[in-house]
Each structure stands twice: as C-alpha cells, then as structure tokens.
Amino acid sequence: MRHGALSRFTILDATRVRAGPTAVRLFADMGARVIKLEIPAGAPGGDDMIGGRDHNRADYENLHRNKESLTLNMKEPEGVAILNELVKKADVFIENYRPDVKYRLGIGPDELRAINPRLIYASISGFGQDGPYANWPGFDSIAQGMGGLMSVTGKPDDGPMRVGIPLADLCAGHFCAMGILTALLEREVSGEGQWVKTSLLESQIAMLDFQAAQWLIDRKVPGQHGNEHPLTVPTGVFQTRDGYLNIAAIGQNMWTRLCEALGLKHLLSEPGLGSDPERVANRARVNAAVGEVFKQRTTAEWTERLLKAGVPCGPIHTIDKVFDDPQVEHLGIRWPMKHPQLGDISLVGQPMSLSRYPREGEAKPAPQQGDDTGAILQELGYSQQRIAELRAAFVV
Template sequence: MSSSPRSGALSRYTVLDATRVRAGPTAVRLFADMGARVIKLEIPPGAPGGDDMIGGRDHNRADYENLHRNKESLTLNMKEPEGVAILHELVKKADVFVENYRPDVKHRLGIGPDTLRAINPRLVYASISGFGQDGPYAGWPGFDSIAQGMGGLMSVTGKPEDGPMRVGIPIADLCAGHFCAMGVLAALLDREATGEGQWVQTSLLESQIAMLDFQAAQWLIDRKVPGQHGNEHPLTVPTGVFETQDGYLNIAAIGQTMWVRLCESLGLAQLVNEPGFGADPERVANRDRVNAAIGSALRTRTTADWTQRLLKAGVPCGPIHTIDKVFDDPQVKHLEMQWPMQHPELGDIALVGQPMRLSRHPRTAPAKPAPQQGDDTDAILRELGYSDPRIAELRAAVVV
C-alpha cells in the first residue's frame, strides 16, 4: 500500500490493527514505533459495539494517546458485507493482521485466518485471546486480573497475611502483547525463507504462566508450591525493601560475598559470624532476625546516603521511586524514556518511550499522535480506488 515515506527498522511493513483494550494495542504499538504503517480499524460512529473499554479515548485520554501513537485510523463496520469487502482489499497488500476478539467472533464475521490468508498467503495473522483459541475456557472473556489469578501470579505476590495480590500493572495484558509481537516478527522472518505467512497465537493465560519463570520451575521440577514473600526474595536473604531515615531502599545482597559487604558497610561486621546467619539457607530460615538486625542500622541514614555508600561497596541497591520521581531520575532522563510530543489539542505532552535501541535506527519521538476516530478513512479508501461519491455512500450506510 502506498503511504507517506516512513523510516525505521519495520518501515517496509503494513499492519492492520483490529485490536482493542490493551494486549493487542501493546503488540501493534511496537510496529508503529519502529516505522511500520499501522492502520487501526475502528467501529464507525453509529454502529453498535464501539470501543467503550479500557484504553478508549473517552475513558483515559493519557492511556489512549500512549497506546495508539503513530497509527492511522480507518472506520470500518466489519459486520457489513461491504465492510468485509474493504478489509479484503486491505489484506491483499498488508503484511500483518492482528486481532484480539473472542475466538469465535472472527469466524462469525468471516475474517478468520483461513479466510484472510486465502486472499493473501503471505499474510501473518496474529490472535491474542484470554485463554487460547480452543479448549474448555476458550469462550471465557479474558481480563488481566483474571489471568493474573488463574496463572498463579497473585498467589506469589504480596504478603501471606494479605491474601492474593494483583500486580500494580496489567502485566498479563502487556506480556501477551509483547509475546504476540515477538511471534509476529518470527513469522515475518520465516516468511522470508518460505514465502508464506502463518497464524500466530498467544493468550493472557499462557503469557502469564510463561512469566512465572523460576516460581513455576519450583513446582514443575521440585514439586514445591511457592508462596508469598512480599517484597523479599524467596530464596536469598537479605533481599527486599528496608526503611531508611527518609524513605525506603531496595537491597539485593545475594550470596555470601554481598552479605559480607553489606554487613561491613552497615558497621555490623559481627553479623557475618552470627549463629544462623552463615549462608543463604540459614539466613532464609532466620529471615526475621536478619532483617531486624540490618533494618535498625538502615534507619539511621537517608536513602541517598545509603545508596551511595552501598554501591561504593559493591552491594546492589536503589531507591524506590514514585512515578513522578522515576521520570525525574538522572539516569532515566539520560535514557530518554520520556518521549516529547506536540499534540494538536493537548499541547506539549510526553509518552512512555520504547526500551529497545537499534544502532542503525535511532529511537525517535512519535511522529504522529493517536488518531481521532476515522481520521484517515477517506485517504485510505482513495488508495484502494474508491471515489469520493462512493465513500459518501459508504458513510451514509454506516459501512465506514
């Protein structure tokens, strides 16, 4: 498909974005930020089933701008045959189609992977669901917190006395989006060798379980059910959050060498030979005693003082920032994780940057704010050969 010149590692690709809420838009945002042409397919005003979920522009403008920057917007009613016909024209020239409907919806609409890949065999079709495309829970609606619970994360988060605890970010959504993007990139690489696209699938539940990592391995290999340890590491002590004179400090004194350095830096060298403090397994068994011993010393100085002192001694540590302090941190500023943008309505704003760097394609701030609904409908339809009178007819019929 023709479009204005684009730059970036993925600028040769066109992605059709039929996603909503968070997991799908997270996957597609990677492509948009890296230069791909992304066409966001939105339900036209007046058609049933508009985007009234989290991330919708009326619910959280900041969230919407951050999720949908660098995209074009085409309003398209895919419940109408003429709308599906337009989609088919787009698919002929697209590289990727991403959707996160419930598994049965795409087949009812006639826009499933077999149908679209019959039109364009090179198409990479990507699906994100709550629980998988088939199986006993395939029809369940998928939400981040539900996946966190069913995927085991909430059982190992928080303190035991508080009960299961949700993580403070939508980690199942975000991980599903990132795994989806990774799968699409792998499929595009495979297409270079085979000439054919394929169907990429992931789900919130699968992604959440994959992120359990060593906690899952404890059960699968050792048959040990991990529990909750709050801010502390389950296998090594002292590792966790400690109160200082003016705030809190994260310390990761992993292993015997770090333990000795920590004790010496705190002026508590005698703790190294304290009975029950000798090695990690002993310290884990005496967790409360260890934490109490070093905790009293840490409360005598500020977070900044201890950070400087411990880092000089080679003990991993760091302050605990509120979100405003995160973006005020000198290292975060150096890493340019706050991307400035001039928005036509909001003025000067900033968005969260991508954490990846490619030496041949320097990161750049978003070139385009999140589109207004249907901003690019007419231009895209003209590219497909539709005349202005025909576009007007389609609008009147609520097809676009």
C-alpha cells in the same frame, strides 16, 4: 515516506483494550504502517476500548500513537470487502476478539490467508483459541489469578494480591509482537505466512519463571514473601531515616560486603547466618539486625555507601520521581509529543534502541476516529461519491 527499521511492513490492527494495542505499538513505533480498524460512530457495537471514544485521554495516546485510523464495520459485507482489499497488500492482521467472533465475521485466518498467503495472522485471547475456557471473557486480573501470579504477590497471610500494572495484558502483547516478528523472519525462508497465537493465561504463566520451576521440578508450591526474595536474605525494602531503600544482597559475597558496609561484621560469624538457606530460615533475625542500622542514615547516603561497597541497591520512586531521575532522563524513554489539543506532552517510549535506526523527532499523536478513512479508501480506488455512500450506511 516512512522511516524506521520496520517501515516496509503494513499492519492491520483490529485490536482493542490493551493486550492487542500493546503488541501493535511496537510496530508503529518502529516505523511500520499501522492502520487501526475502528467501528464507525453510529454503528451498532462501538469500541470496547480503554479510554472509550475520548481519544485525548492519556492512556489512549500512549497506546495508539503513530497509527492511522480507518472506520470499518466488518459486520457488513461491504466492510469485509474493504478489509479483503487491504489484506491483499498487508503483512500482518492482528485481532483480539473472543475466538469465535472472527469466524462469525468471516475474517478468520483461513479466509484472510486465502486472499494473501504471505499474511501473518495474529490472535490474542484470554485463554487460548480452543479448549474448555476458550470463550471465557479474558481480563488481566482474571489471568493474574488463574496464572498463579496473585498467589505469590503480597505479604504472607494477606491473601492474593494483584500487581499494580496489567501484567498479563502487557506480556501477552509483547509475546504476540515477538511471535509476529518470528513469523516475518520465517516468511523470508518459506515465502508463506502463518497463524501466531498467544493468550493472557499462557503469557502470565510464562512470566512465573523460577516460581513455576519450583513446582514443576522440585514439587514445591511457592508462597507470598512481600517485598523479599523467597530464596535469599536480605533482599527487599528497608526503612531509612528519610524514606525507603531497596537492596539485593544475593549470595555470600554480597552478604559479606553488606555486613562490612553496615558495620555488622559480627553477623558473619554468627551461627545460623552462614549461608543463603540458613539466612532464609532466620529471615526475621537478619532483617531486624540490618533494619535497625538502615534507619540511621538517609536513602541517598546508604545508596552511595552500598554501591561503593558493591551491594546492589536503589531508591524507591513514585511515578513522578521516576521521570525526574537523571538516568531515566539520560536513557530518553520519555518521548515528547506536540498534541493539537493537549499541547506539549510526553509518552512512555520503547525500552530498546537500534544503533542504525535512532528515534528521530516526536511521536505522532494517536488518530481521531476515522482520520484516515477517506485517504485509505482512495488508495484502494474508491471514489468520493462511493466513500460518501459507505459513510451514510455506517460501513465506514
């Protein structure tokens, strides 16, 4: 028996690479039954999956834990017939093919919702389901560039800079999951499913937030500011005696507290530093003044002093130090797993918790390709002999 807040739902996962699996991971972690549809080994095409067919790679485990795996060749009529049987009892079908592929396969939203009108059909694309760029191949870095993120990332005059994580992919996945959950809630009222759509480009633009608003409302084109905030100073990274420190002295009160903590009270009365706009105009002067003082103590010393003064700040961790941080350990976002080949490992957990559905036990390892094919087909009424015939024909 499945446990978790979403255990009553069944998700058919026809996604690959990263954006789609990111969306599905939420449902798998929250207890939904997720059946991952994979092209059978030996069938033409194969999986265009991060990690390829090496299902023990770290990225694969982190993306695909808590799922079942059914091999299914949807280019074959028998494969589509099996999918149709699954759709009859499913709540969600999610795909991230190029927009035209689902129609060529005969598994578009109209076809599948004709079988099950309550089905939520979800699609993630690079640039949308229609329009002039609809069939462009969608990749995270391309969306970061076209969506404006790279133009505001990095140091001034250094040229566009991609952020260090696949942000467009991840945001598209999370927005898609949010859309699916919204559609499932709406289905409780209407009794009907619907088509949920998002794209890497839309999701990336949505994440621009105040940077986009500067253009849309004020007609100001934001630029690059490196580690600093474009609208307030001083913020960003400063060198200490033994490393680096992040500070966010936003607004007049924080500026006052910072100057007092650094022993720089005279800056409070200096011309040109009396407000955020003035300090932004004199950014180099402010940063030079506070930067010299930060070099006199360690990161830990400054963190303690500034937090006591009420100034937001914190160390800058490498990834290994992130997971050694006592607060991170306390939050429990590192999820343990016992893996049959890799042994005791950890995964990145969900950044939210539910009081009535605390996470219990360990994550289930990502399935090897086709691990659950036989069991799922038997649920649908297929005999062992028929399953063997479908395997021989590379349908499953």
